[in-house]
Amino acid sequence: MSLGRKLLAEFVGTALLLACVVGSGIMGVRLAAGNEAIALLANAGATAGILYGSIVVFGPVSGAHFNPAVTLVMRMKHELRTHEALAYMGVQIVAAVAGVLLAHAMFDLPLLQPGTRIRTGHAQWLSEGVATFGLVLTILLGVKHRPQAVPALVACYIFAAYWFTASTSFANPAVTLARALTQTFAGIRPEDVVGFVFAQLMGAMAAMTVARVLSLNPLSRDREQPD
Template sequence: MALMQKLAAEFLGTGALLATVVGSGIMGVAMSGGNDGIALLANAAATAAILYVLIAVLGPVSGAHFNPAVSLAMRVRGELDTRETVAYIAVQLAAAVGGVLLAHAMFGQPLLQPGTHVRTGAAQWLSEGVATAGLLLTILLGLRARPGAVPALVASYIFAAYWFTASTSFANPAVTVARALTRSFAGIRPGDVPGFVLAQLAGTAAALLVARMLDGHAADAGERSPRAD
């Protein structure tokens, strides 16, 4: 697959993901009369649903990363080269911002709205580290064990992580940067972005270590298994 085709898929998928995250947040608040629980449920359900669709449709083209943390993990594992990784991340960041602007335009809101939602502190950072590590492990282990199930696995994980993490599971540096441009339910203060991104990178590193350990155990188990021939 040509690099330009892969980048087009990453742009389309990341933009659609952010338009869904922000748009469903705006719609959820409007339809729930300001009930945060209902708005979060709508936001989580819409995000999980679009992830399933995007990964199933665009995965064969680009791998459906839509996330710099995933692209960095694939670089570490040798599945992308440095040039591809830089290009993926640049496109993901640009598309994420574009997706937020699209959501604002669809709801007739000002295009640029620096976020005001406070998301900082140790609990939030720990949540982002856990959320990102879990997402990466879902992808890495899913690709090894059940590659055809990865769209459903990722969608299910993100839906759950919206609820079991205090941060509502951004788990994506591009998503985090872009959500600093909205004052909607999905937003984050620009000043809180660095802490989230550092926690996400730490979660990525932890997931890579755990996946390597589990890969080694799987290989050892395979060597110990009796031969069928």
């Protein structure tokens, strides 16, 4: 598969992901009549759905990373060359911004609106570290043990992580950067992005370490059989 086709798959998949995250947040808030739990449920369900569909469709083309943290881990595992990984990351960031703009356009909102939602502090950073750790670990172990189940595994994990993390599980540097451009339900203040991205990268590195340890084959020992 040519790099150009892989990058196109990453662009389309990432843009659709962000359009879904932001768009479903807007729709959820409008229909929930002030009930944020219902809005979050709608947001989480829609995100899980788009992830499952996009990974199934684009996975055979590009691997369906849609996430610079995942791409970084795959580069460190030597599954991508450096120039490929950098191209993936660049496309993911551009596509994420395009997805946010698309969501705004679909709901007739100002296209550019710097985020105002405060998401900072140790609890938020810990949440993002945990969210990204779990996502990357799910991918690495899923690819090793149940590759056909990876779309469902990722979708299920993200749906759950929306609810068990205080940050609602961004778990993706490109998503975080792009969501700093919306004042909607899914937004984040631009000044809070650095803390989120740092926590996400630390979570990804921790997941890679744990996956490596769990994948080690223990030394086999012959057991003496009783006479």
